[in-house]
Structure formats: C-alpha cells, structure tokens
Amino acid sequence: MDKTILHLDLDTFFVSVERRLDSKLLKKPILVGGLSDRGVVAACSYETRGYGVHSGMPMKMAKELCPEAVQIRGNAGTYSQFSDVVTGIIKESVPLFEKSSIDEFYADLTGMDRFFGAYKYASELRHRITKETGLPISFGLSVNKVVSKVATNEAKPNNQLKIDYGLEKPFLAPLSIKKIPMVGDKTYQTLRNLGLRQIRTIQEMPMDIMQRVLGKNGTVIWNRANGIDDTPVIPFCDRKSISTERTFDRDTIDVIKLKGILIAMTENLAYQLRRGEKLTACITVKIRYSDFNTYSKQLRIPYTSADHILIPKILELFRILYNRRLLVRLIGIRFSHLVSGNYQINLFDDTEERLNLYHAMDHIRNRFGEKSIVRASAMGKNTIGRMHNPFDGRPPIVLAHRKQ
Numbered sequence: 001m002d003k004t005i006l007h008l009d010l011d012t013f014f015v016s017v018e019r020r021l022d023s024k025l026l027k028k029p030i031l032v033g034g035l036s037d038r039g040v041v042a043a044c045s046y047e048t049r050g051y052g053v054h055s056g057m058p059m060k061m062a063k064e065l066c067p068e069a070v071q072i073r074g075n076a077g078t079y080s081q082f083s084d085v086v087t088g089i090i091k092e093s094v095p096l097f098e099k100s101s102i103d104e105f106y107a108d109l110t111g112m113d114r115f116f117g118a119y120k121y122a123s124e125l126r127h128r129i130t131k132e133t134g135l136p137i138s139f140g141l142s143v144n145k146v147v148s149k150v151a152t153n154e155a156k157p158n159n160q161l162k163i164d165y166g167l168e169k170p171f172l173a174p175l176s177i178k179k180i181p182m183v184g185d186k187t188y189q190t191l192r193n194l195g196l197r198q199i200r201t202i203q204e205m206p207m208d209i210m211q212r213v214l215g216k217n218g219t220v221i222w223n224r225a226n227g228i229d230d231t232p233v234i235p236f237c238d239r240k241s242i243s244t245e246r247t248f249d250r251d252t253i254d255v256i257k258l259k260g261i262l263i264a265m266t267e268n269l270a271y272q273l274r275r276g277e278k279l280t281a282c283i284t285v286k287i288r289y290s291d292f293n294t295y296s297k298q299l300r301i302p303y304t305s306a307d308h309i310l311i312p313k314i315l316e317l318f319r320i321l322y323n324r325r326l327l328v329r330l331i332g333i334r335f336s337h338l339v340s341g342n343y344q345i346n347l348f349d350d351t352e353e354r355l356n357l358y359h360a361m362d363h364i365r366n367r368f369g370e371k372s373i374v375r376a377s378a379m380g381k382n383t384i385g386r387m388h389n390p391f392d393g394r395p396p397i398v399l400a401h402r403k404q
C-alpha cells in the first residue's frame, strides 16, 4: 500500500528562535554561535548565505565575509524549550511521528487521505505550529521519507510542497546530486569526479555501476535518486534511552572510586551518543545501597552529547542522591529523551580547539577501541566497552541494561 509521509523542518531554527525573542532581529543577517575569537557558526540566517557564510565555519571568517551580520551567542536551553513545544503540538496532532532532530520531524499520515486529505491536514498543522510558537516551518509530503525531506528543502523558507504519487522521479531529476539526503561533501566530490551533476544522470545509470564505485552506499544513493525508500517512521518513544550500570562484587563506600566510575560511564555513553549522532535531554543517576533500597534522580538538560557538559551534571546528581552513609551496591546512569543531532548543538559554547579535541578523542576511540583514551579521573575504572554504533538500526540487545 502506498504511504503518505510528512516531513516537517523548522526554518533556520536557532535564528528563528532568536528573532522570536527579539523582533529587532527580523530581516537582519544573523550569525548564531561562539563569540570568542575561536568560536564557530552554529546557524546563520538566509540573509548571510549570499556572502558564502555557512554553519560550521569559524565565526571570525563569517564576520569577515558578512561584516554587517549581528552576532548572537546561542543558548541550547532556549532552543530545547522551543523544540519541546513544537514536539508537543505534533504529538497531539498526528498518530505516529518521529523526532529526527531538534528541529525536524517525520509523521506517517497513511490512511488519512480518506478522511481529511493529508495535504490539508499537514497545512493546518504547519500553520498551527507557526501561530502557537511564532516559528517558521516548512514541510514536504510524499510517498516516503527521502522524497519528503528533499521536498521540504525545495519548499523552504516557510513553505510547503506535495509530491504526488508516481511523480517522485521527475521531481528529483533536475535537482543537484547534492540534494540527495546523506550525500556529504566527500561522496559529492566522488560523484562530481564521475561527471555527475544532476540526479537525472544517476536515475539513468544502472544500479550496479553505482554499487561498483561506491559499494553499499552506492545502492542507497541510487535508490534515493530514484525516489525509492522504504524506511519506516520510527515512533518517538522507541529507542529513547541508553544506559549502563555496574554492580560491585563487594559493596563500597569509596566516593572517589564511585565518582571515577560515573565519569567513565558518562564518557562511554556520551561517545556512543556522538557515534550515533544523538543528543540527550534528560540524565538519570541510580544508586542501590547494600540494603537493596534503590534511589534515582533525574534532570532535564539542554540537548547535548558533550562530556564536559554531562560530567559535572552527573556528579551533581550523584552528590544530591548519595545522602545515606551506607555501602553502595550498584550505580548506573541513563541518558534519555534522545534525538538525532550532531555535536553542533553545543558549538556556541565551544572553541575550535574543543571541537578538535572531541574529534581527535573520538577518532582514537574509533581506531583503537573505546577505552584507548579516557579522562585521567576515569582511568582504571572499567565500564562496559563496546565497539559499535548503538543507533544503526540493529536490534537493541547491544547495550546492557538498555531500556526501551
């Protein structure tokens, strides 16, 4: 049966939130990001794009390219709150949705056509979101996730686009290969070197040529170029947390050791978040005392996957939680309210050095194993080590104590 899949994406989300809070910023070129000398652009308004500005570039360079731009230091807390409000509206409105990042959603509207007309329903939802939050949002509606996502990007800013059944290929044909979701800079260069520019050319090629050049990735790209995609909308509640815990052979009251283990656990789970390109917005610490009484404490936080933000918060929760002078039998942590998103969410707190440090540390872990590099305070503390991406769609047996 044909599906009806909606993709919703808030336009220049961080910039729009800043404008919602300060109307003087409307229509001005805006750079959101770290303001220090070594800061990085996390988001930029459409007005800056003509100057060659893009997210991820050094703030200093962006400022040179577009000197009249207003610079704003981002605030992950505020963005997370707005994201939650939008999520709430979508949750109320559609039967099945996936929050794929802080500002992006998929909803399965299959079957709705018979009753209301999915396009009309999606339009009303889009207007309601803008009315209630003041944020511009665009959508694409089609038979699958890939085509809808491309449609959203073509509709932007602040607009909507429906691709009728059967018209997926002609819609994609004239677009640049860069617009195929998942075609990053590297793949783009490889494809360009093959003389490919428009999606049409991939559509006309036999699939096995793409496969020979790009391996398994080639098949995925060929399918996407042809508007073929059968990935389901994954409900919001699925796979929303990762956790780890440790039961001691002998109960302990050694607080320094306990803190070291918590730090090692946090580093390990945060690394897994980054590997899976996920962010967490809720952390929990659990303690079981030797008398088997178990306590846990949880805290909502702005979306993040950064150790240096998570570790102090985990230790603070532990400090509040560990109030009985009793031996501890088990400790554990959990990250929940997970969404897709990369480390960019924390760009405004960070300098290039810090970003490079994370990249370097994760690179070493990818090559030599998760425990090959740890903070000094976490040295010698065993946590469960795993070398894989826990979010790659395989069954969730991979993480011990993983909660669904």
Ligand SMILES: [Mg+2]
Pocket: 009, 010, 011, 012, 013, 103, 104
């Ligand atoms: Mg967006």
